[in-house]
Amino acid sequence: AQKITQTQPGMFVQEKEAVTLDCTYDTSDQSYGLFWYKQPSSGEMIFLIYQGSYDEQNATEGRYSLNFQKARKSANLVISASQLGDSAMYFCAMRDPNFGNEKLTFGTGTRLTIIP
Amino acid sequence: NAGVTQTPKFQVLKTGQSMTLQCAQDMNHEYMSWYRQDPGMGLRLIHYSVGAGITDQGEVPNGYNVSRSTTEDFPLRLLSAAPSQTSVYFCASSYSTQGNEKLFFGSGTQLSVL
Numbered sequence: 001a002q003k004i005t006q007t008q009p010g011m012f013v014q015e016k017e018a019v020t021l022d023c024t025y026d027t028s029d030q031s032y033g034l035f036w037y038k039q040p041s042s043g044e045m046i047f048l049i050y051q052g053s054y055d056e057q058n059a060t061e062g063r064y065s066l067n068f069q070k071a072r073k074s075a076n077l078v079i080s081a082s083q084l085g086d087s088a089m090y091f092c093a094m095r096d097p098n099f100g101n102e103k104l105t106f107g108t109g110t111r112l113t114i115i116p
Numbered sequence: 117n118a119g120v121t122q123t124p125k126f127q128v129l130k131t132g133q134s135m136t137l138q139c140a141q142d143m144n145h146e147y148m149s150w151y152r153q154d155p156g157m158g159l160r161l162i163h164y165s166v167g168a169g170i171t172d173q174g175e176v177p178n179g180y181n182v183s184r185s186t187t188e189d190f191p192l193r194l195l196s197a198a199p200s201q202t203s204v205y206f207c208a209s210s211y212s213t214q215g216n217e218k219l220f221f222g223s224g225t226q227l228s229v230l
Contacts, residue, residue, distance in 0.1 A: 004158075035218065045206065045221035091158060102147040102166055102210065103174065104219065106158040 002027050002094050006107035013082050014115050020067070021077040021110050023092035033095035034075040035104065036066065040088040048090075051075055079112075087114045118142050122207050122222035129197040129229045137192040137225050139207030145220070147210040148190040152176065152203040153224075159206065165190055197229045 003026040013019045025034065036048040051059045051066045059066040067076040079086055092107040123138045141148065149164040151174075161174030163182040171182050179201060181193040190209075194201060207222040 006158075009156075043204070043224050045208075045219075047218040050218065093159075100147060100166075100210070102149050102164040103161060104149075104159075106151075106160070108156055108158040 002032075002096055002105040004092050004094055004105055004107035006092055006110050008110045009108075010111045010113070012113045012115055015084060016081055019079045019082050019086075019112065021079075021090050021092075021112065023075045023077065023107060025073050025075060025092075025094050027073075027094065027097075029097045031097045033097075034066070034068070035093040035095070036064070036075075036077045037091045037093060038088045039091065039109075040085075045091075049077065082114050084114050084116060087112060120207055120209050120220050120222040122205075122225050124225060125223065127225060127227050129194075129227065131197060131199060131229060133197050134193070134195050135197065137194075137205055137207075137227075139190045139192065139222060140188050141190075141207075141209040141220070142188065143209065143211065143220065144187060145209035145211050146187070148184065149174070149208045149219070150180070150182065150190070150192045151206045151208065153206060154203050162192065162205075194227075199229045201227065202229045203227060 005024045032053045034051045038046040049059050049061045049064045051068050058068050063080045065078045089109045091109045093104045096103045120141045146167050150162040151159040153159045160176050165171045165184040205225045208219040210219050
């Protein structure tokens, strides 16, 4: 069974600083996919970034990058130059390789608060 | 382009009542799922479907039924609501299961069972 662990329930970061949100995962499979989603206070789930287990380079999407360390089974999200609008819940998720996007396993999330 | 549409946005039920949460997508996605979100527990998969006529159970299926008669619609039925089903429910859809194909989420339904 897949498992995602996010050990930081909440974080406070000064505006314009970089922030790293931790995510570790547990799987015995070699092929898998990792996602990060953002949930602002309005409640919608916003896709941020994806990393495939066979991708040789760390994924990047604008100010978001994923620090993928396969041997450590970690997939930390890095947000550069944080903004007030980054305040939200952030979820790490894994796609079960035996299934697909219809079956994601989510972590418990990290609530990020950006301080002006 | 509406994406994934969930109705209603809010609902209050009494214990024992039944209701259906509606989910529709207009992107011709094959894969659809229902998740519930509870404080401190992230999102947990209730049921999912890989195409019309095909459904299966997720992590927390008890108390919920689904059907998929069309590609577009994937309703979630609560047969006899219980306070433990108080939660925020999300419907999601995806075109494929490979690569970086992401899930598209609906805006959620906040359900309270008294």
